[in-house]
Amino acid sequence: xxxxxxxxxxxxxxxxxxxxxxxxxxxxxxxxxxxxxxxxxxxxxxxxxxxxxxxxxxxxxxxxxxxxxxxxxxxxxxxxxxxxxxxxxxxxxxxxxxxxxxxxxxxxxxxxxxxxxxxxxxxxxxxxxxxxxxxxxxxxxxxxxxxxxxxxxxxxxxxxxxxxxxxxxxxxxxxxxxxxxxxxxxxxxxxxxxxxxxxxxxxxxxx
Numbered sequence: 001x002x003x004x005x006x007x008x009x010x011x012x013x014x015x016x017x018x019x020x021x022x023x024x025x026x027x028x029x030x031x032x033x034x035x036x037x038x039x040x041x042x043x044x045x046x047x048x049x050x051x052x053x054x055x056x057x058x059x060x061x062x063x064x065x066x067x068x069x070x071x072x073x074x075x076x077x078x079x080x081x082x083x084x085x086x087x088x089x090x091x092x093x094x095x096x097x098x099x100x101x102x103x104x105x106x107x108x109x110x111x112x113x114x115x116x117x118x119x120x121x122x123x124x125x126x127x128x129x130x131x132x133x134x135x136x137x138x139x140x141x142x143x144x145x146x147x148x149x150x151x152x153x154x155x156x157x158x159x160x161x162x163x164x165x166x167x168x169x170x171x172x173x174x175x176x177x178x179x180x181x182x183x184x185x186x187x188x189x190x191x192x193x194x195x196x197x198x199x200x201x202x203x204x205x206x207x
Contacts, residue, residue, distance in 0.1 A: 003032035003063055006075045009153070015143055020080055020157040021132050023144050027153035028063075028117065035059045037119040037150060040174055043095025048177070051091040064091065067117075067178055076180070080113050080157040084180045087112065097128055097173040102166035104136055107158045111179045115155040118148035119174040128169030130154055136163050148173055 005027050015021050028036065039057025043049065051064065066072065070085050077084035090111075107114055116130065123129070131142040132154070146154045156162050 002066060003028050003036070004066055004072060005029060006072070009075060009079070014079055015132075018134055018143075019132075019159045019162040021143065021162070022079070022153075022155055023132075023146050024153040024155075025149070026151050028151035030151060032059075032063075033119065033151035036063045037121075037174070040119055041093055041095065043093070046094075046096045046098035046101065048092040048094050051093060054093055064176075067091070067176070073180065076113055076115065076155065079155075082112060082157065084113060087180045088183065090179045090181055092177050092179075094173065094175050094177075097169045097171060099168050099170055102128070102168060104133060104139065104163050104165035106136075106160060106162045106164075107179075109158070110182050111158045112182055113155065113157050113180045115153060115178050116146075117176045117178075118146075118152045118154075119150055119176070120148045120172070121150055123147040123149055125169055127167040128171075128173050130164060130166050132156065133163040133165065136161075139165055139167060148175060 005024070009022075009024050009027060012022050012024050026033075036059050039060035041049075041054035041056045041060070043054065068089055068091070073084040073087065073089075128148060130146040130148065131139055132144045132146070133139065134141045134143060144154075146152060156164070
């Protein structure tokens with residue numbers, strides 16, 4: 001059974017200035033989102049991990065399979081005006097945030113469209129709220145602020161000015177990120193970089 005609310009996604013207006021982006025609360029239905037969260041990988045250190053470097057339960061696995069589907073690629077491609085069906089994807093996960101995370105950046109040119117799906121039950125902190133920004137040097141000049149609440153989607157088409165970031169936060173902050181990539185080489189290179197980084201962090205977290 002589908003857990004992603006593609007109808008709500010299609011009906012959500014696309015922001016186009018200064019770059020293409022949108023936010024969809026309850027993109028994952030609440031009951032399904034809670035079940036996926038229960039099967040979310042157990043991650044004890046900060047940093048982005050390749051999906052393949054984690055262990056997770058069956059509901060999470062079903063969600064990932066749907067996220068990778070041609071139907072989802074077609075829906076996102078139609079929304080952002082770019083053909084994503086058949087493009088290589090890169091899926092990474094984060095379980096914890098550290099002080100230095102959230103620095104403003106636009107994503108690398110190897111990424112075509114980015115989607116972030118959050119799995120946190122509540123969010124009282126002012127930090128850790130994704131901000132889609134108008135400028136590369138001002139976290140307070142934002143198009144939208146996204147609390148990383150359970151089932152929420154934030155997505156954008158990568159551009160030279162697709163700046164985003166968040167105020168510092170330290171602690172549990174769960175999300176899954178899928179990137180539709182420019183080519184397979186870029187996807188493999190990025191995944192290798194995240195894998196090496198994750199291995200180093202795992203080692204140092206136990207020192």
